Amino acid sequence: MVRPLLIIDAANVVGSVPDGWWRDRQGAAERLRDRLAAQADGDTDIVMVVEGKAKGIKSIPGVPVHDASGSGDDAIVELVRRHPDRQVIVVTADRGLRDRVTALGAQVRGPSSIRPIS
Numbered sequence: 351m352v353r354p355l356l357i358i359d360a361a362n363v364v365g366s367v368p369d370g371w372w373r374d375r376q377g378a379a380e381r382l383r384d385r386l387a388a389q390a391d392g393d394t395d396i397v398m399v400v401e402g403k404a405k406g407i408k409s410i411p412g413v414p415v416h417d418a419s420g421s422g423d424d425a426i427v428e429l430v431r432r433h434p435d436r437q438v439i440v441v442t443a444d445r446g447l448r449d450r451v452t453a454l455g456a457q458v459r460g461p462s463s464i465r466p467i468s
Contacts, residue, residue, distance in 0.1 A: 352436050357429050357456075358386065358398040358464070359442035361422050366443060366461040379404040379415075386464065387412045394439075399425050423447045430456045 364371045364378045371378035379400050386396055390412045398415050400407060401422035409415045418425035423444065430438050430451045438456040441464055442448060448458045 354394045354437040354439060355429075355433055356394050356396045357426055357438060357440045358382070358396065359422060359426055359440065359444060359447065360398050360400045360404060361402070362442045362444050362447075363461040363464065364404070375403040376407055380407050383407060383410060383413050383415060389464065397429065399429070401425070423450070427451060427454070430454045 360379050360382055364375070364382055369378075379398075383398055386398060387410055390396060396413050398413055399418055399422050400415055401418040401420075405417040407415055416425060416429070423446070426440060426442070426447060427450050430440065431454060434455065438451070439459055440447070440451045440456050441459050441461060443460050452458060
C-alpha cells in the first residue's frame with residue numbers, strides 16, 4: 351500500500367496566523383516543522399516546502415524540508431506532478447495554488463487542518 355503524501359505550503363500556513371512570524375521566518379518555519387513531526391501519525395509521508403527567508407532549515411525525522419529554488423507554489427506543483435499515482439494532499443489556503451494542484455488530482459486542506467488553534 352502506498353502511503354498518502356502531505357505537502358505543506360509552509361509560507362502560507364505560517365502566514366495564516368498573525369503571531370509575529372515575519373520577524374523570524376526561519377524560526378516560524380522550524381516551529382511548524384516541529385509541530386508537524388509531533389503530529390505525524392506514521393501513516394502519511396510529509397514534506398514541507400519553504401521559500402525565501404525561511405529557506406535553509408534542516409529536515410528532521412518524519413518531516414523532510416524542501417527548499418524551493420524559486421516560487422514555493424511552483425515547487426509544490428512540481429512535487430505533485432512527481433506523484434501522479436499517489437494520493438497527494440496539499441495544505442494551503444492559496445486559491446491559485448489550490449486550483450493548480452487540484453487540476454493535477456491533488457486534494458487540498460486549509461492551514462487549520464494541521465495547526466492547533468492558539
